[in-house]
Amino acid sequence: MQTVEQIFSSSLEEKKSTFLSFLCPIEVMESLHVKLKNEHPKAAHIVWAKRYFNEFRQIVENNSDDGEPKGTSGPPVLNVMRGVELVEVGLLIVRYFGGIKLGTGGLVRAYGSSAKEVIAAASLVPFVFKEIFTCKTAYPLVPRFEHYVLHHGLHVKQRLFESDGVIWEFEVSEAQKEAFLSFAHPFEREGFCCL
Numbered sequence: 001m002q003t004v005e006q007i008f009s010s011s012l013e014e015k016k017s018t019f020l021s022f023l024c025p026i027e028v029m030e031s032l033h034v035k036l037k038n039e040h041p042k043a044a045h046i047v048w049a050k051r052y053f054n055e056f057r058q059i060v061e062n063n064s065d066d067g068e069p070k071g072t073s074g075p076p077v078l079n080v081m082r083g084v085e086l087v088e089v090g091l092l093i094v095r096y097f098g099g100i101k102l103g104t105g106g107l108v109r110a111y112g113s114s115a116k117e118v119i120a121a122a123s124l125v126p127f128v129f130k131e132i133f134t135c136k137t138a139y140p141l142v143p144r145f146e147h148y149v150l151h152h153g154l155h156v157k158q159r160l161f162e163s164d165g166v167i168w169e170f171e172v173s174e175a176q177k178e179a180f181l182s183f184a185h186p187f188e189r190e191g192f193c194c195l
Contacts, residue, residue, distance in 0.1 A: 002084060005123075008022070008024075008118055009022045010118040010120075017096060022091070026088045026090055029050060029092070033090075040094050044096060045094075047066050047073040047074055049091050051082070051088070063075060076115070077093065077114075080116055088127060093114050130155075131173075131174075134167065135184065136165050137187070139166070141165075141187055157169045181194075
């Protein structure tokens with residue numbers, strides 16, 4: 001499975017219609033959709049598809065034809081996403097109508113091609129499940145833990161400074177969590193604990 005960590009875009013022209021494609025991380029899809037509606041008020045359609053995991057690690061899929069004939073735009077985009085095993089992403093396509101009708105087959109091809117182009121232009125990365133991990137360190141340990149975090153590329157979601165130490169909230173893969181616990185274990189007597 002693959003995903004993206006930033007927004008990628010591409011454009012395609014088919015019989016004078018312009019298709020602007022945007023591939024994005026799932027967490028920014030809604031705000032990007034709103035932004036595209038505001039930036040492209042004269043666009044005929046903004047078609048979208050998305051694939052993401054629910055809390056049970058099941059893939060959830062959804063799509064919208066946004067006024068195009070049923071099944072001619074959202075489903076072809078979703079099928080392209082399935083084909084390259086994209087997860088935790090959204091794909092939006094803004095269409096400006098060029099005056100020539102494409103027909104149902106033409107629409108399916110145009111939207112599918114637009115999805116393929118933006119995916120080809122994107123930097124895809126392997127998808128890894130991440131979890132939230134929380135621990136606490138006494139203040140004398142903070143510099144050592146900051147050094148570890150910096151040199152091992154851990155994503156700190158939040159740090160809370162309390163009277164007796166710092167609470168760390170990380171977003172980590174299983175492998176990152178195991179390596180971190182191996183590093184932290186010797187410090188349990190000095191003020192490290194998992195929460």
